[in-house]
Amino acid sequence: MSRADAPRTATRIVVLTGAGLSAESGLATFRDSGGLWEQHAIEDVATPQAFRRNPDLVQRFYNDRRRQARKAQPNEAHRALARLSLRDDVMLVTQNVDDLLDRAGARGVVHMHGALNRGVCANCGHRFQVDGDLTTDDPCPSCGQASLRPDIVWFGEMPQQMDEILHALQAASIFAAIGTSGEVYPAAGFVEIAHDHGAECVEINLDPRRSSPLFDRHLAGPATMTVPAWVDDILGSAPTEP
Numbered sequence: 101m102s103r104a105d106a107p108r109t110a111t112r113i114v115v116l117t118g119a120g121l122s123a124e125s126g127l128a129t130f131r132d133s134g135g136l137w138e139q140h141a142i143e144d145v146a147t148p149q150a151f152r153r154n155p156d157l158v159q160r161f162y163n164d165r166r167r168q169a170r171k172a173q174p175n176e177a178h179r180a181l182a183r184l185s186l187r188d189d190v191m192l193v194t195q196n197v198d199d200l201l202d203r204a205g206a207r208g209v210v211h212m213h214g215a216l217n218r219g220v221c222a223n224c225g226h227r228f229q230v231d232g233d234l235t236t237d238d239p240c241p242s243c244g245q246a247s248l249r250p251d252i253v254w255f256g257e258m259p260q261q262m263d264e265i266l267h268a269l270q271a272a273s274i275f276a277a278i279g280t281s282g283e284v285y286p287a288a289g290f291v292e293i294a295h296d297h298g299a300e301c302v303e304i305n306l307d308p309r310r311s312s313p314l315f316d317r318h319l320a321g322p323a324t325m326t327v328p329a330w331v332d333d334i335l336g337s338a339p340t341e342p
């Protein structure tokens with residue numbers, strides 16, 4: 101029986117990652133000093149209104165981030181989570197739009213805020229791979245309309261695969277938030293759902309200062325140090341697959 105049609109084991113571990121996971125790969129976070137939201141106003145580049153108002157500016161912002169993400173390499177934290185994702189009872193959810201977890205070999209990554217290497221047609225909804233730059237004049241590969249946009253979830257839009265995520269959070273016995281400031285909902289509310297359903301909640305962050313009291317444990321330090329150690333601990337202690 102291939103893994104694809106094997107009965108899906110209930111999710112036991114849900115991991116939520118944020119920009120801090122990719123910081124040591126050279127990709128800027130959003131709210132640290134010098135972060136992306138210090139360089140660009142969210143309302144200028146990360147809302148549907150911004151895209152309607154100035155599509156070329158928004159396309160340039162994401163084209164630049166896509167180029168940077170393609171130049172970046174997965175780090176030890178991405179590789180550790182890729183090892184963890186091979187267990188059938190693990191769900192990796194990322195707020196990041198880079199593909200470093202996927203390139204590290206992680207399986208079934210849930211990109212709840214979309215992905216830089218995907219585009220979508222605002223006219224017909226066709227999704228497609230984007231490797232180079234995307235411009236507003238490019239015709240949709242499916243309907244031919246010049247209405248392409250990055251497949252990124254902007255502020256005010258609904259994150260992707262929320263039903264699957266919420267279902268997994270209610271079943272999880274371990275929830276880990278890695279490299280995220282917990283400033284943006286619905287992701288910032290995941291710890292409360294997991295906690296209320298009895299999960300042990302772990303925060304893994306460079307700077308443990310600002311944190312929800314709902315976390316049971318805090319592992320402070322750079323992700324490339326803390327995440328491999330945490331994953332080894334989980335894999336060492338967790339029951340092996342039947």
Ligand code: APR
Binds near residue numbers: 117130132213281306
């Ligand atoms: N190792 C671990 N954590 C780190 C590291 C590191 N090397 N470097 C930074 N961090 C932590 C910071 O302490 C901070 O808590 O990563 C977090 C980054 O926070 P943000 O910049 O707010 O990024 P994130 O939480 O992913 O933002 C969530 O907000 O703007 C939206 O859509 C955007 O997905 C993004 C969402």
